[in-house]
Structure formats: structure tokens, C-alpha cells
Amino acid sequence: MTTVINVPPSLDDVTFEQVLEQVANVPADEKLLVDARHARWASPFGLTAMLTLAQSRAERAAFAPPEADDTLSYWTRAGFFKYAADLFEIVGTAPKQKQSGESDVLLEITPIAKSDDVHEIVGRIQQKAQHILTRELNLDAKATMGFAMTLSEACQNIVEHAGRGGWVAVQTYKWTKRLGRRVVVIAVCDAGVGFRQSLESAPGRVRSDRWDDAMALEEAVVRGVSRFRDPGRGQGLAGVRRYVGRWDGKLSVRSGTARIAIVPTWDDDVALTENLPPFPGAQMQITIPERLVSGR
Numbered sequence: 001m002t003t004v005i006n007v008p009p010s011l012d013d014v015t016f017e018q019v020l021e022q023v024a025n026v027p028a029d030e031k032l033l034v035d036a037r038h039a040r041w042a043s044p045f046g047l048t049a050m051l052t053l054a055q056s057r058a059e060r061a062a063f064a065p066p067e068a069d070d071t072l073s074y075w076t077r078a079g080f081f082k083y084a085a086d087l088f089e090i091v092g093t094a095p096k097q098k099q100s101g102e103s104d105v106l107l108e109i110t111p112i113a114k115s116d117d118v119h120e121i122v123g124r125i126q127q128k129a130q131h132i133l134t135r136e137l138n139l140d141a142k143a144t145m146g147f148a149m150t151l152s153e154a155c156q157n158i159v160e161h162a163g164r165g166g167w168v169a170v171q172t173y174k175w176t177k178r179l180g181r182r183v184v185v186i187a188v189c190d191a192g193v194g195f196r197q198s199l200e201s202a203p204g205r206v207r208s209d210r211w212d213d214a215m216a217l218e219e220a221v222v223r224g225v226s227r228f229r230d231p232g233r234g235q236g237l238a239g240v241r242r243y244v245g246r247w248d249g250k251l252s253v254r255s256g257t258a259r260i261a262i263v264p265t266w267d268d269d270v271a272l273t274e275n276l277p278p279f280p281g282a283q284m285q286i287t288i289p290e291r292l293v294s295g296r
Contacts, residue, residue: 002062007036011046013187013252013285017276019053024277032061034088039066044169044187045285047080048109051167054087055191056280063088065095078169079108106132106170106184113165118155122148125170129184132172136182137290139247146243147184147288153236154188154284162192162281179266181290191281195220195255213256214274221253221260240286249288255281264289 005022008015019034026032034050042050054061063084066072075081076095085094107125112118129151130144151170158166172184193201196216221237241262244251252261252269259273266289 002031002033005032005034005061007034007039007050009038009040011036011039011041011050012043013045013049013254013283016046016049019050020277020279023053028056029058031059032057033064033091034061035064037064037067040068040071042071042075043285044078044109044171044185045189045283047075047078048167048169048187048189049283051080051083051087051109052189052191052281052283053279054084055164061088062091064091077108078105078171079110083109083111083167104172106172107168109167109169111165112155112158112168112188112190115156115159118152118159121155121168122152125151129170132184133288136172137184137288138293139288139291143247143288146246150240150243150286151186153240154186154286156236157282157284158188158190158192161195161198162190164190164192166190166192166281175289179289181292183287183289185288186286187284189281189283191279194281195253212258212274214258214260214272217253217255217258217260218272221251221262244286244288247288247291249286251287252285254279254283 003026005019008018023032066075072095081094084090106128107121110121112121126144126148129147133139133143133147134141155168166189168186168188170184170186172182175181175183194213196213199216199219221241241251244262248264248266250262250264250267252259254276257274257276257278259276261269261271263269263271
């Protein structure tokens with residue numbers, strides 16, 4: 001038996017929950033057909049989370065690509081099918097990867113498994129990021145160094161905590177629906193052990209009665225708690241949080257059945273969401289908006 005999972009027309013960190021709601025009651029070893037034929041747009045989170053979904057299934061899922069040519073072209077340019085072809089059974093022919101040239105894809109979907117991957121990713125994106133942050137988002141030049149650190153820490157989280165590889169993608173676009181301004185978005189997703197299990201592995205860890213995914217996210221994201229005993233460990237997410245706050249950005253992290261968000265004034269997201277459909281690993285999104293300049 002095959003269960004059809006319908007992908008919404010616009011796939012992002014919010015609407016991906018619709019996918020997970022459909023998957024939640026399907027055993028991991030049962031066949032899925034992920035139907036993205038009617039998808040018209042996807043954020044970096046949507047694409048990396050889709051690959052993560054494929055990783056989480058014991059039985060290889062089938063995938064029906066978008067029918068719209070412009071959507072198919074963007075998903076290909078972003079590197080989705082480069083990896084989807086190995087993780088899914090593609091219905092029909094998987095589009096061939098083309099040279100991206102100049103585009104709003106700052107970093108196409110890239111796998112992360114070890115620290116060397118993180119260093120290479122940061123090196124590849126640094127020059128492009130400087131141009132985007134200073135010329136298109138009107139941020140100070142010093143924002144570039146913090147951006148590289150933030151990207152590095154978000155990716156390093158996979159290396160240190162996931163227990164398996166994950167994905168990162170970075171894109172810039174005009175977020176008409178929410179802000180009417182340009183944003184740069186970092187998405188980092190994995191299907192590893194997740195925050196709760198990672199923190200539980202700390203030596204001598206004592207769990208309270210209300211210990212769950214939500215509490216684990218609060219400890220890791222808000223309080224900077226880590227499973228490592230070394231001084232300074234666990235400060236990576238704290239640094240990400242400070243950077244996001246400094247530039248009026250947004251940070252959201254999903255793990256297990258909960259999602260936590262550091263919400264700026266321009267957004268109406270809730271700070272903590274519980275009882276979500278279960279999904280392994282951790283999925284993070286960082287959004288930095290264009291700074292409004294006086295007189296514009």
C-alpha cells in the first residue's frame with residue numbers, strides 16, 4: 001500500500017507542518033508517494049526539510065516533481081534534485097543540474113557531515129554574503145563576519161549533535177507577504193537524534209518530570225545548555241541568538257514535537273509550539289531582513 005502525501009503550493013517552515021501531519025500516522029516502513037506536482041514555491045527550509053523527510057523513512061519514498069516549469073527550474077538550480085535522486089524514487093525523469101550562474105541562491109543545498117564541510121561552506125559563501133548584506137540588505141559591513149559565524153554555528157550543530165549528516169541552504173528574496181523587504185534566509189535541517197536526546201546523553205543528566213522536546217529546546221536555545229561539559233560549549237546557539245537579535249532577525253528551531261522561535265516585532269509567530277507531529281532531528285531557520293534606511 002502506498003500513501004499519497006500532498007505538498008502544499010507554497011512550501012516553507014509553516015506549511016511543511018501540513019506534510020508532517022499527513023506523514024505522522026504512516027509507519028516508517030510503509031511506502032509514500034510525495035506529490036509535489038502542484039507546488040509553485042519553496043523556501044530553503046522547505047527544500048532541505050523535504051530531503052530530511054526522505055532520510056527519515058525506512059522505506060524509500062517516491063517523489064512526483066513540480067509540474068510548473070519555473071518551479072522545477074528553481075528547485076533544480078537550488079540543488080534539490082542533485083540529492084533527491086538518491087533519496088527518493090523520482091516519478092518520471094529527474095531534471096539535470098545546470099550551472100546556476102547569477103541568482104538569488106546564495107548557497108545551493110549542500111550536505112553537512114563533518115567539520116571540514118562547515119569550513120568549506122563558510123568559505124564559499126563569504127564573498128557573496130558580503131555583497132548581499134551590505135548592498136542589498138543595507139547592513140553594516142561588520143554584519144558579514146557575524147553572518148559567517150552564525151552560518152558556521154548552525155551547521156556545526158549538525159556535526160556535534162545530529163549523529164548523522166544534514167543539509168544547509170541559503171537564499172535571498174523579497175518577502176512580500178510578511179515584510180515587503182528583502183531577506184536572507186539560512187535553513188539547516190537534519191534527521192538525527194534531536195535536542196532532547198542529545199541533552200539526555202550528557203553525563204549525570206537528571207531529567208525532571210516535565211522533560212520533553214519543548215523543555216529541551218528552551219534549555220538549548222534560550223539558556224545555552226549543552227551536553228558537553230567543557231566551558232564555552234553550548235554557546236554556539238547563544239551566539240546565533242545574539243546575532244539575530246542585533247539585526248532584528250528571526251530564529252526558529254524545530255525538534256521532535258516542539259518548535260521554539262525568537263520572534264522580532266515584524267513577525268507574529270508564537271514563541272513556543274508544542275504537540276506538533278513528531279519528526280526526528282532538528283530543523284533551524286534564520287531570517288535576517290533588509291534594514292530600512294531613512295529617506296527610502
